Amino acid sequence: MQVLGLETSCDETGVALFDTERGIVAQALHSQIELHAVYGGVVPEIASRDHIRRLLPLVREVLNEAGTEHPDAIAYTAGPGLVGALMVAGGLANGLALAWDCPVIPVHHMEGHLLAVMLEDDPPAYPFLALLVSGGHTMLVSVSALGDYRVLGSTLDDAVGEAFDKTAKLLGLEYPGGPALAQLATAGAEDAYRFPRPMLNKEGLDFSFSGLKTAVMLVVRKARADGEIEAVRADIAASFQRAAIDTLVAKTLRAAKSEKLDRVVVAGGVGANQLLRTELAARFSGRVCYPRPDLCTDNGAMIALAGAMRLADGEKADNIQALARWSLETLARPQTTSPDYS
Ligand code: KG4
Ligand code: ZN
Numbered sequence: 001m002q003v004l005g006l007e008t009s010c011d012e013t014g015v016a017l018f019d020t021e022r023g024i025v026a027q028a029l030h031s032q033i034e035l036h037a038v039y040g041g042v043v044p045e046i047a048s049r050d051h052i053r054r055l056l057p058l059v060r061e062v063l064n065e066a067g068t069e070h071p072d073a074i075a076y077t078a079g080p081g082l083v084g085a086l087m088v089a090g091g092l093a094n095g096l097a098l099a100w101d102c103p104v105i106p107v108h109h110m111e112g113h114l115l116a117v118m119l120e121d122d123p124p125a126y127p128f129l130a131l132l133v134s135g136g137h138t139m140l141v142s143v144s145a146l147g148d149y150r151v152l153g154s155t156l157d158d159a160v161g162e163a164f165d166k167t168a169k170l171l172g173l174e175y176p177g178g179p180a181l182a183q184l185a186t187a188g189a190e191d192a193y194r195f196p197r198p199m200l201n202k203e204g205l206d207f208s209f210s211g212l213k214t215a216v217m218l219v220v221r222k223a224r225a226d227g228e229i230e231a232v233r234a235d236i237a238a239s240f241q242r243a244a245i246d247t248l249v250a251k252t253l254r255a256a257k258s259e260k261l262d263r264v265v266v267a268g269g270v271g272a273n274q275l276l277r278t279e280l281a282a283r284f285s286g287r288v289c290y291p292r293p294d295l296c297t298d299n300g301a302m303i304a305l306a307g308a309m310r311l312a313d314g315e316k317a318d319n320i321q322a323l324a325r326w327s328l329e330t331l332a333r334p335q336t337t338s339p340d341y342s
Pocket of ligand 1: 165231268270271297
């Protein structure tokens with residue numbers, strides 16, 4: 001079965017064709033980063049309009065590359081995300097499904113992220129712990145099976161990627177600043193400033209990054225006033241990164257221990273962070289799995305895969321869904337065991 005996956009929940013238009021026998025057959029992605037960079041963050045209306053411009057040509061490109069006239073099913077991200085942006089894939093998916101007379105399936109964006117690792121060779125078996133770290137989410141999820149998710153902790157304010165982006169902006173780096181900040185940090189001393197490790201001294205598995213952001217802001221302000229900012233930018237970046245990553249790693253270890261899980265899957269854009277990878281490898285005794293970098297960030301393939309797994313269990317929907325907020329825990333657990341698509 002071939003499933004077309006459409007992703008338009010934020011600032012990336014992602015399309016992929018996934019074959020349940022052959023894996024990813026073709027995929028295409030258009031990033032809107034340049035469009036939003038001048039504003040320092042994603043502008044929802046601009047995002048929706050660009051998805052409208054890009055989505056259909058990308059679908060054509062993927063189907064041409066795959067040599068497929070039309071797929072057997074269509075999966076689209078139905079939420080959580082920017083509602084106007086979500087409506088673009090939702091509308092097109094449902095229109096094409098009518099034209100092609102095929103099933104259409106709404107997919108939870110975070111389920112897509114946490115299943116993306118199943119597209120890799122030797123994917124982890126259930127159960128595992130998922131650390132989902134992106135520009136919009138910071139979550140620890142206990143994954144027992146497809147659709148059986150327990151959110152153990154999430155952020156009370158900023159997502160970790162957002163904290164990277166806002167700190168990068170304070171340091172004069174372009175949006176999205178995460179990768180640039182990580183690069184700048186390589187030239188700095190991570191013990192130059194002792195920034196707070198938010199929520200580490202509190203019980204539980206929730207995160208909070210706004211206090212860390214404020215602490216960095218105060219240091220940046222003082223450095224600017226003292227005319228020293230150029231000399232300490234890299235030190236601030238390195239010290240911030242160390243505090244953020246220490247927090248993620250400590251909570252991940254805490255969750256794995258309390259849930260007695262010896263496999264961790266890391267997904268979402270911040271999963272590309274090298275310090276996070278090194279620290280988890282050094283401090284976690286179990287197995288840590290990552291999707292390859294282009295499957296870590298937003299993409300159509302993870303949506304196609306999640307749709308294929310759910311369709312295999314007989315799920316379908318006949319109305320367009322676009323949900324700004326959508327709890328991962330409300331997803332149903334299918335009745336049958338899903339096939340292995342690795
Ligand atoms: O998953 P993603 O592509 O999109 C969302 O669903 O948000 O994640 C993007 C986020 C951005 O905040 C970006 O700055 C961050 O991931 N990011 C990084 C790195 N690469 C991307 N943050 C820290 N270090 C990196 N190397
Ligand atoms: Zn995402």
